[in-house]
Amino acid sequence: MSKLFSPFRLGPLALKNRIVIPPMDQYSATEGKASDWHRIHYGVLAGSGAALLILEATAVSPEGRISPSDLGLWSDEAEEALRGLIGTLRAHGSAALGVQLAHAGRKASVLPPWQGGGSVPEAAGGWPVVAPSPLPWDGGFPVPRALSETELERVRSDFVRAARRAVDLGFDLIEIHSAHGYLLHQFLSPLSNARPDRWGGTLEGRMAFPLSVFEAVRQEVPESVALGVRVSATDWVPGGWDVEQCAVYARELETRGCRFIHVSSGGLSPRQEIPLYPGYQIPLAAAIRSSCSMPVIGVGLITEPDLAEHVVASGQADLVAVGRGMLFNPHWPWLAAARLGARVAAPNQYLRAAPHGVSIFETGR
Structure with missing residues (x-):
């Protein structure tokens, strides 16, 4: 039997298989509110057969957005827009639903990738960016303002309020974004955190603020909701955050x-040198998995079902996240089921889509 299609328990959350759709930014919201695009995009993915769908990085405050078009969860209006989206996904999809809560820090106020990804000036709708220290992401980006103690408390409270809204919306899972060079990752890495106070310096100091955010959110999230963290296991830059430090953070x-x-990995510095190949981040996932007893989700250029099956069957990760592969083929789990001789959920309307003579679909929905 396929290990990829075996059930798994992620804390309180029972999953039908080991396939996860990770957060993938859509840059298609208006003032943080979900749009028709989100209904189209997530509607297809929720019925893909993947066991878990995690919505894109969702900003905990307006200034925490990556771009002016980011999804958010800081207002009643944004919450209600998500409520409508979730209702549609629950009615027609089979995937458990998660949301990633995020603050972009010094990588905020930028254009969507298809518009060049450059910094948005305040005159054009941008905003001042903040970070642990006044160190810009790159030479063409603004110098961020170092967060004060009062502002740090506000950021922590923003995460807590957004988590409370996520619980009220009925999400099965909440993921705190501590990766890809965004604010909490900026605190972790010595390349972006030069603070002389209790929030910087040693590994313990650099971990202190992200851990305090997690602790505050943990107090607000009931045990019935799976609460976890996305990490970059390495900056891929000498002298930066690395897998050994990340293992300590995981514990x-x-x-x-x-x-x-x-x-995951990278995203903190344009100086990163990433050795790209199929499954390139899986050794990092395996290293973290060996250092703690938490379930680990592995990700990174996993496009072939055989590779996904090998990752979980060999114990390198407990679950596999398929991102760009799902964008290219939103029914990737169906392909995987056909290749691996497994069965997968599909909407009733698509049950007749299986190749002739191939039985891969469970009872539809």
Whole structure:
């Protein structure tokens, strides 16, 4: 039997298989509110057969957005827009639903990728950016303002309020974004955190603020909701954040009630040198998995079902996240089921879509 299509328990959340659709930014919201595009995009993915769908990076405050078009969860209006979207996904999809809560820090106020990704000036709708220290992401980007103690408390409270809204919306899972060079990752890395106070310096100091955010959110999220963290296991830059430090961070999160860790890499510095190949981040996931007992989600150029099956069957990760592969083929789990001799959920309307003579679909919905 296929290991990829075997059930798995992510804390309180029972999943039908090990396929996860990770957060993938859509840059298609208006003032943080979900749009028709989100209904189209997530509607297809929710019925893909993947066990878990995690919505894109959702900003905990307006200034925490990556771009002016980011999804958000800081207002009643944004919450209600998401409520409508979730209702549609629950009615027609089979995937469990998660949301990633994020603050972009010094990588905020930029254009969507198809518009060049450059910094948005304040005159054009941008806003001042903040970070642990006044160190810009790159030479063409603004110098961020170092966050004060009062502002740090506000950021922490923003995460808590957004988590409370996510719980009220009925999400099955909440993922705190601590990766890809965004604010919490900026605190972790010595390349972006030069603070002389208790929030910087040693590894313990650099982990302190992200851990305090997790602890505050943990207090607000009931045990019935799976709460975990996305990490970049390495900056891919000498002298930066690395897998050994990340393993310590993972253990500290686990002692505080973290239910899973989603292992990615990079994003903190344009100086990164990433050795790209299919499954290139899986060795990082395996290293983190060996350092803690939390379930680990592995990700990174996993496009072939055989590779996904090997990752979970060999114990390198407990679940596999398929991102760009799902954008290219939103029915990737159907292909995987056909290749691996497994069965997968599909909407009733699509049950007749299986190739002739191939039985891959469970009872539809």
